[in-house]
């Protein structure tokens with residue numbers, strides 16, 4: 001008997017190895033140590049189809065967090081909560097029935113989808129991620145699977161539909177944010193502890209499937225689903241369902257992209273499966289933070305998208321922005337460029353007011369970012385990690401043989417150090433308005449690039465044209481050291 005068990009175990013291990021070897025690992029676990037997964041990554045490495053290239057080349061997007069939470073704006077029964085405004089229901093322990101009474105006040109008279117789309121266009125964002133439904137459960141579209149939707153408010157109109165139309169008209173892609181966790185649904189469970197939980201949660205997953213199918217068929221121009229609220233045990237125990245959702249949406253909407261946050265594997269491992277492979281099309285773990293430009297270069301191996309708030313941590317509209325530090329436009333631009341320099345996208349969040357307009361701080365910031373992008377966008381759109389050693393003056397981005405030096409810290413010396421690998425030789429440096437910039441080789445593959453004379457205080461960009469040299473000259477130089 002013992003022998004038989006042992007043989008069985010050995011067989012299992014052998015089979016596991018064989019199967020794992022077919023699925024070659026790009027990093028982390030050596031192939032022979034990989035385990036078999038039914039619901040792990042279904043692809044190794046980046047996607048390279050046209051839809052993914054489009055997603056990647058956009059680089060800059062906006063987030064819109066808009067829901068009932070905009071109405072109280074962080075205040076409940078006279079008390080102002082400094083936590084994220086879209087979580088107020090939770091901070092103030094408001095029962096769902098009571099929270100949903102806010103629907104009677106949903107009447108954004110100043111809402112104008114065309115204006116929103118123009119604002120996004122002016123800012124230079126290439127896509128907008130909209131909260132179709134946040135954790136509270138209120139839907140910005142007239143879903144037939146719940147009563148908690150825009151259709152049952154005084155405003156009545158399909159906000160999401162209007163936005164999709166208006167953004168698309170401006171040539172801006174629309175991405176759907178969707179929270180799986182739904183505080184309004186009686187069948188939602190944080191964990192599965194009994195058969196009853198299991199049955200209820202099955203119903204909940206069916207409801208969620210229905211809503212997702214509804215979104216995909218009502219708004220077929222949607223380019224991406226960004227899932228959130230997927231961290232609970234209940235979902236981790238149902239990894240199969242996350243794999244199913246990804247497949248279902250991809251069948252309905254060819255080319256659609258999906259974030260890693262949706263996914264959990266057979267063992268409840270999220271974002272990256274138990275073998276260390278990214279699930280979904282791009283990593284969505286960088287929320288209000290960014291990778292370290294020196295230490296975390298591994299992120300350049302996969303696609304990723306970061307998102308950020310303008311105050312410290314407010315996504316939905318909060319009436320009092322004085323409660324935390326509010327980033328200025330240069331800080332926002334620096335984060336955008338930082339992301340691109342490491343091969344990622346950046347999404348800047350807006351939380352519209354309950355009346356449908358944007359607060360003046362957000363309008364001003366969008367304008368300032370847009371002004372800079374109009375002049376310098378070349379160093380963001382279509383750009384990627386440059387593969388050069390990070391320097392203190394700022395960030396490199398790259399598009400083919402054009403390397404962009406995006407300067408956020410001006411050195412007193414007025415020289416910008418550049419170090420290139422042997423096979424790369426700078427041949428010319430110009431400002432984005434075409435002025436020639438002096439480049440001096442100081443030592444082997446190290447250069448000094450002169451800061452242009454008329455710098456007016458904004459972060460600026462120098463385009464460094466490089467050529468790939470055939471080793472001989474460099475080998476000679478290397479021999480001298």
Ligand code: H76
Nearest residue numbers: 084086087228287307315
């Ligand atoms: C936690 C959390 C949520 N994820 C961010 C993108 C916001 O939606 C926030 O409420």
